[in-house]
Amino acid sequence: MHSLKHKILFLLLSSLCVLAVSLIVVFGWHMRVRAVDAAIIKANTDLTMGMEIINLTNPGPWHVQDGMLYKGQTQISHNAELVDHLADLTGDTVTLFLGDTRIATAVRSANGERAIGTKVSDIAAQTVLIKGQTYLGEADVVGELYQTAYEPIRDANGDIIGIFGVGISRSYAQEFISYSLIQLALFGLGLTLIVGLVTYFFSRKIVISLLHETTFGSRNVATQQAAEEVNVSDAGEIRDLVVAFNQMVERFEGIADEMSQVIIPKVAKVEYLPLADVKMEEADGILNDLIKQCCLGQQGLPKGLNQLTLKQIISYLRETNEQVSAEKVAEGVNLTRVTVRRYLEFLEQCGFLTTELKYGTVGRPVKLFQPVRDLMQQ
Secondary structure (H helix, E strand, O other), X not given: OOOHHHHHHHHHHHHHHHHHHHHHXXXXXXXXXXXXXHHHHHHHHHHHHHHHHHHHHOOOOEEEEOOEEEEOOEEOOOOHHHHHHHHHHHOOEXXXXXXXXXXEEOOEOOOOOEOOOOEOOHHXXXXXXXXXXXXXXXXXXXXXXXXXXXEEEEEOOOOEEEEEEEEEEHHHHHHHHXXXXXXXXXXXXXXXXXXXXXXXXXXXXXXXXXXHHHHHHHHHHHOOOOOOOOOOOOOOHXXXXXXXHHHHHHHHHHHHHHHHXXXXXXXXXXXXXXXXXXXXXXXXXXXXXXXXXXXHHHOOOXXXXXXXXXXXXXXXXXXXXXXXXHXXXXXXXXXXXXXXXXXXXXXXXXXXXXXXXXXXXXXXXXXXXXXXXXXXXX
């Protein structure tokens, strides 16, 4: 993973994954607590509603007759219809106890039969039968944990003779929590993918492209090729880097120009070629005429340019007679790019050359010089 954009993407996705896992863990713990609280509240509400329904449908006091639990004239012991009806209304398991023993219940054992004759959990028996209080909390119901609510059943004398209870299976709460966590995980995964894609395209277009531009420009400087300024609209470290690069390129070009001015003889005014040179060949005569036309239009050659080098460059352009870059001309006449570019820009000012920017698939445009045919071929 050597690519900077891949490193940025990996770092961001790793951070998002750590954040997502942390949120799932915290949310799962919070959901577990909230699910338990919600189950206890529901169980307590269903307990109250269930007892109200029993009292309304079966008037009369609770009492024990012949070892059976009765409510008024209705036998409660083994009354599966009553507990099933309450279970359907509440969605809970419903049980009635005589003492601490189940005598009517919707709870079924492992073999599928009703758990008649099984005992209430010790903690519920202690709270309800001995202390006479309502029990709300987790309890073992035939080997499975439930969130339960139990209240005492009292006879006409106020003595506790049994228990009425409802329970919500712990597996129900676990299923609810699992479903919520799966939904959260899917949402987090989708959000992570979206952020990852946005980051990938952002880093590729904004960060990596600017670095590529700067790298391309540095290579051009190293190979003496054209190095146009890199323009950015981004603020911050990337912009500072590009500005520093542009300043470096400008400084290098300034140094190259200063060196060329030292090496090339400085001629403030044009010195026309001797008449003998003009008459040597037709081709030389045309070159000399072109140089004279250019110099007369500019009142002489600029400082740092000389007529011999100008003649050499014009000759190359007439032989090539196509769009060329400063780099190609520099290679053809065996001069530095900076030196050649100054002559080409001078010829452009004279009207002997036209320019065009050529855009490639990557990098900055290249400036191409095209000889003016009717002038170069006169």
